[in-house]
Amino acid sequence: xxxxxxxxxxxxxxxxxxxxxxxxxxxxxxxxxxxxxxxxxxxxxxxxxxxxxxxxxxxxxxxxxxxxxxxxxxxxxxxxxxxxxxxxxxxxxxxxxxxxxxxxxxxxxxxxxxxxxxxxxxxxxxxxxxxxxxxxxxxxxxxxxxxxxxxxxxxxxxxxxxxxxxxxxxxxxxxxxxxxxxxxxxxxxxxxxxxxxxxxxxxxxxxxxxxxxxxxxxxxxxxxxxxxxxxxxxxxxxxxxxxxxxxxxxxxxxxxxxxxxxxxxxxxxxxxxxxxxxxxxxxxxxxxxxxxxxxxxxxxxxxxxxxxxxxxxxxxxxxxxxxxxxxxxxxxxxxxxxxxxxxxxxxxxxxxxxxxxxxxxxxxxxxxxxxxxxxxxxxxxxxxxxxxxxxxxxxxxxxxxxxxxxxxxxxxxxxxxx
Amino acid sequence: xxxxxxxxxxxxxxxxxxxxxxxxxxxxxxxxxxxxxxxxxxxxxxxxxxxxxxxxxxxxxxxxxxxxxxxxxxxxxxxxxxxxxxxxxxxxxxxxxxxxxxxxxxxxxxxxxxxxxxxxxxxxxxxxxxxxxxxxxxxxxxxxxxxxxxxxxxxxxxxxxxxxxxxxxxxxxxxxxxxxxxxxxxxxxxxxxxxxxxxxxxxxxxxxxxxxxxxxxxxxxxxxxxxxxxxxxxxxxxxxxxxxxxxxxxxxxxxxxxxxxxxxxxxxxxxx
Numbered sequence: 001x002x003x004x005x006x007x008x009x010x011x012x013x014x015x016x017x018x019x020x021x022x023x024x025x026x027x028x029x030x031x032x033x034x035x036x037x038x039x040x041x042x043x044x045x046x047x048x049x050x051x052x053x054x055x056x057x058x059x060x061x062x063x064x065x066x067x068x069x070x071x072x073x074x075x076x077x078x079x080x081x082x083x084x085x086x087x088x089x090x091x092x093x094x095x096x097x098x099x100x101x102x103x104x105x106x107x108x109x110x111x112x113x114x115x116x117x118x119x120x121x122x123x124x125x126x127x128x129x130x131x132x133x134x135x136x137x138x139x140x141x142x143x144x145x146x147x148x149x150x151x152x153x154x155x156x157x158x159x160x161x162x163x164x165x166x167x168x169x170x171x172x173x174x175x176x177x178x179x180x181x182x183x184x185x186x187x188x189x190x191x192x193x194x195x196x197x198x199x200x201x202x203x204x205x206x207x208x209x210x211x212x213x214x215x216x217x218x219x220x221x222x223x224x225x226x227x228x229x230x231x232x233x234x235x236x237x238x239x240x241x242x243x244x245x246x247x248x249x250x251x252x253x254x255x256x257x258x259x260x261x262x263x264x265x266x267x268x269x270x271x272x273x274x275x276x277x278x279x280x281x282x283x284x285x286x287x288x289x290x291x292x293x294x295x296x297x298x299x300x301x302x303x304x305x306x307x308x309x310x311x312x313x314x315x316x317x318x319x320x321x322x323x324x325x326x327x328x329x330x331x332x333x334x335x336x337x338x339x340x341x342x343x344x345x346x347x348x349x350x351x352x353x354x355x356x357x358x359x360x361x362x363x364x365x366x367x368x369x370x371x372x373x374x375x376x377x378x379x380x381x382x383x384x385x386x387x388x389x390x391x392x393x394x395x396x397x398x399x400x401x402x403x404x405x406x407x408x409x410x411x412x413x414x415x416x417x418x
Numbered sequence: 419x420x421x422x423x424x425x426x427x428x429x430x431x432x433x434x435x436x437x438x439x440x441x442x443x444x445x446x447x448x449x450x451x452x453x454x455x456x457x458x459x460x461x462x463x464x465x466x467x468x469x470x471x472x473x474x475x476x477x478x479x480x481x482x483x484x485x486x487x488x489x490x491x492x493x494x495x496x497x498x499x500x501x502x503x504x505x506x507x508x509x510x511x512x513x514x515x516x517x518x519x520x521x522x523x524x525x526x527x528x529x530x531x532x533x534x535x536x537x538x539x540x541x542x543x544x545x546x547x548x549x550x551x552x553x554x555x556x557x558x559x560x561x562x563x564x565x566x567x568x569x570x571x572x573x574x575x576x577x578x579x580x581x582x583x584x585x586x587x588x589x590x591x592x593x594x595x596x597x598x599x600x601x602x603x604x605x606x607x608x609x610x611x612x613x614x615x616x617x618x619x620x621x622x623x624x625x626x627x628x629x630x631x632x633x634x635x636x637x638x639x640x641x642x643x644x645x646x647x648x649x650x651x652x653x654x655x656x657x658x659x660x661x662x663x664x665x666x667x668x669x670x671x672x673x674x675x676x677x678x679x680x681x682x683x684x685x686x687x688x689x690x
Contacts (some may be wrong), residue, residue, distance in 0.1 A: 051443025153443040231685025284468030290598035356670030
């Protein structure tokens with residue numbers, strides 16, 4: 001009897017042990033593991049993966065609705081882990097990104113170079129899964145798998161549509177006014193003191209027997225300000241050739257030096273004085289900013305030019321050049337598109353071309369109808385920008401009050417996503 | 419044809435780059451990278467022309483003993499020395515033959531250039547100088563080949579680890595640049611002294627605004643009013659004016675680029 005009781009107790013204990021083992025075994029297979037104090041969070045929902053728009057390919061954007069325990073509910077989500085696989089069944093061993101809590105999307109992208117780290121080949125199917133993470137790395141919840149999705153490049157960036165239309169309209173305006181100018185229509189442009197002073201400044205240098213110093217600044221040949229400066233140099237060089245004044249053009253960039261040499265040489269040939277051209281008038285100094293400034297300042301102090309013309313891209317050295325020019329007693333005309341340097345030139349120079357006046361200078365100096373026509377197009381484009389800016393102010397501030405519901409989305413029409 | 423061909427290329431590549439800006443595809447990116455690489459290659463060849471221009475102008479000043487010709491001499495010595503330091507590395511720790519080789523190189527280059535440039539310019543004994551330069555160049559080559567205490571390093575970065583190269587750059591070049599930059603403070607003071615004067619209404623407004631902004635960064639019993647006023651001046655009228663200028667600049671840049679692409683603007687070709 002005693003043995004029988006013992007046998008029964010043994011069976012009970014044995015059965016309980018087996019049941020506990022079975023229970024532990026079953027729970028070990030589940031992706032979510034419960035540890036003391038941390039429960040698995042709710043998984044993310046509505047997981048989608050699409051090719052990233054308006055790019056060169058090799059990029060997939062994954063979006064989801066955050067877990068219910070992200071900032072609410074159990075509030076134990078610390079972040080999300082984005083996993084990738086080449087098949088629906090997995091394995092999902094490839095962690096492509098980890099984002100903080102509150103995130104709703106992740107862009108899985110790579111460079112276009114095939115050997116680059118994390119390279120994503122185009123037109124290859126991928127599957128994604130997002131895990132909601134907690135403070136314990138073993139406690140997380142996985143979402144449903146989404147896919148297949150593959151990346152590919154787009155042939156047109158839809159985010160730049162407003163820019164595209166602006167370019168088309170501006171080009172059309174330019175062609176329109178240039179055509180009008182070709183037909184002989186008189187186009188009025190307001191006088192610019194800085195431009196009108198160039199001829200007088202060259203004449204002053206001739207009378208004083210001192211050279212003219214022309215400085216391109218620190219730009220490179222591909223800068224628009226430098227290209228505008230080339231045009232001004234060609235006009236100045238032609239006048240200099242006609243008046244037989246000396247011209248000094250120290251260059252920061254060797255490509256600018258070669259272009260400037262050709263411009264000055266051609267100007268002397270056009271003026272009928274090819275023998276007066278001195279090759280050493282246009283020379284290279286250095287591509288170190290302050291070494292260049294030191295050299296140009298030295299030229300100013302030694303050569304004492306009567307006229308200094310600064311046209312192009314300038315940075316911190318602008319005031320150093322202009323102030324040294326004041327000390328050497330030169331008349332100074334400056335023009336730059338660098339906003340931060342314009343005040344320095346305004347203070348230290350006799351005449352300053354502010355912003356777009358630098359780009360208009362070529363039209364002013366030559367007075368050619370084609371160039372004046374493009375100036376008019378610029379003016380009308382600026383007027384259009386002004387009208388759009390006013391509409392934008394109304395749209396942002398007063399559209400609701402004025403009942404102009406069509407203005408509510410006005411600013412979105414001009415949104416540019418690059 | 420000589421003048422039409424450049425305009426054709428400008429139109430072709432200019433239009434291509436405008437279109438490329440709107441096409442994000444990989445092929446478009448690769449084309450842009452290819453063209454950008456070519457601008458770097460052209461820049462490097464242009465640098466050779468630039469260095470020759472610098473040498474030519476400096477030598478002319480030295481030969482004709484123009485005022486301050488000594489600075490041109492220092493320029494040329496510095497140019498050759500830094501090239502030598504950058505392409506060589508001291509191997510054994512002995513500097514004697516290293517500096518001897520540098521001196522021989524400098525003298526031989528000086529004589530060679532005098533001989534080449536002076537031949538047409540009537541420099542005395544140009545031919546003798548040229549041959550003397552050749553002789554010294556041969557001595558330098560002999561030292562370079564057989565002296566084991568230093569070595570040339572092309573296509574590698576050992577030369578950049580040369581302590582002389584590093585010292586000349588970090589202990590001479592960088593402090594000199596910093597010194598020039600520091601001079602800006604004095605230039606700003608002298609420019610401000612001339613500019614901030616109450617000549618008329620606008621100049622007086624400029625003076626008051628400048629005073630408020632400067633006081634904000636000066637320790638003193640100004641309180642919050644100066645700080646808030648200064649912030650308002652910088653964020654409202656100043657920013658508004660800057661943005662207006664930026665809009666004008668943007669339109670001007672687009673117009674100039676369009677004129678260049680369409681061949682309306684031809685000043686960069688030397689004919690306005």
